Amino acid sequence: MNNKKKELIIESTTLWDFPTQNYGNKPHGNNKYNGVTPAFIIWNLLQRYTKEGDLVVDPMCGSGTTIDVAKELNREVIGYDLNIVRPDVIKSDARKIPLENNSVDFVFIDSPYSDNIKYSDDSKCIGKISCEKIEFFDELEKVAKEIHRILKPKKVISWLIADQWIKRKFTPTGFLLYQRLEKYFETVDLISVTRHNQTSNTGIWHYRARKFNFYLRGFKYLFIMKKVK
Numbered sequence: 001m002n003n004k005k006k007e008l009i010i011e012s013t014t015l016w017d018f019p020t021q022n023y024g025n026k027p028h029g030n031n032k033y034n035g036v037t038p039a040f041i042i043w044n045l046l047q048r049y050t051k052e053g054d055l056v057v058d059p060m061c062g063s064g065t066t067i068d069v070a071k072e073l074n075r076e077v078i079g080y081d082l083n084i085v086r087p088d089v090i091k092s093d094a095r096k097i098p099l100e101n102n103s104v105d106f107v108f109i110d111s112p113y114s115d116n117i118k119y120s121d122d123s124k125c126i127g128k129i130s131c132e133k134i135e136f137f138d139e140l141e142k143v144a145k146e147i148h149r150i151l152k153p154k155k156v157i158s159w160l161i162a163d164q165w166i167k168r169k170f171t172p173t174g175f176l177l178y179q180r181l182e183k184y185f186e187t188v189d190l191i192s193v194t195r196h197n198q199t200s201n202t203g204i205w206h207y208r209a210r211k212f213n214f215y216l217r218g219f220k221y222l223f224i225m226k227k228v229k
């Protein structure tokens, strides 16, 4: 479906397809930010797993999509990142979040998927490490452990990630991250989110995918997990 005016509705299946980054008349995050998250995803998660007044945290909030959606829904929100593009984002490494243990009601995170996007010159950016290296998952596991520390028991974390296929090599980034997350969290559900607007979504790339017998990435994983202990 490519309906440009997708209705803002709570999704009822595990397949989510949002043709545009934003909904409504006001921006949520900045759709020019490389790797910006579709605002619909965060809206849906906040509807299901939070209530008014809850504290929502995004440890890698980039252009602040989580901040804008959460504020509009009357949630408290704190967004961190190493790359500061707006004044309400706090500079902090996601592996060391300046919050108390068991103090947060919900965490959303859309981390780097590999070293495919340059977010900043900060050497601590995890997006400088290829997902072909174990180190990438070791660093994301440190982030997962930190999220587990700050989340209140029984509260939910949701993590968006995609696989990689470059230079004829497939890396199951989603599965490899999931194995790390399972050490800390119990799975609530797994959503598949249709990808739109990535740079390879052009005629020439679709042609190459058919001619050279490979697939373009068509979806991302959205892991929904819970802190149980």
Ligand SMILES: C[S@@+](CC[C@H](N)C(=O)[O-])C[C@H]1O[C@@H](n2cnc3c(N)ncnc32)[C@H](O)[C@@H]1O
Pocket: 029, 030, 033, 034, 035, 036, 037, 038, 059, 060, 061, 062, 063, 064, 065, 066, 080, 081, 082, 083, 092, 093, 094, 095, 110, 111, 112, 119, 120, 124, 125, 126, 127
């Ligand atoms: C996919 S983008 C997030 C996009 C964001 N959700 C939005 O809608 O604009 C990933 C972000 O992770 C940040 N990042 C990478 N390594 C980080 C780290 N160690 N600590 C905090 N942020 C980090 C990058 O700067 C980038 O903004």
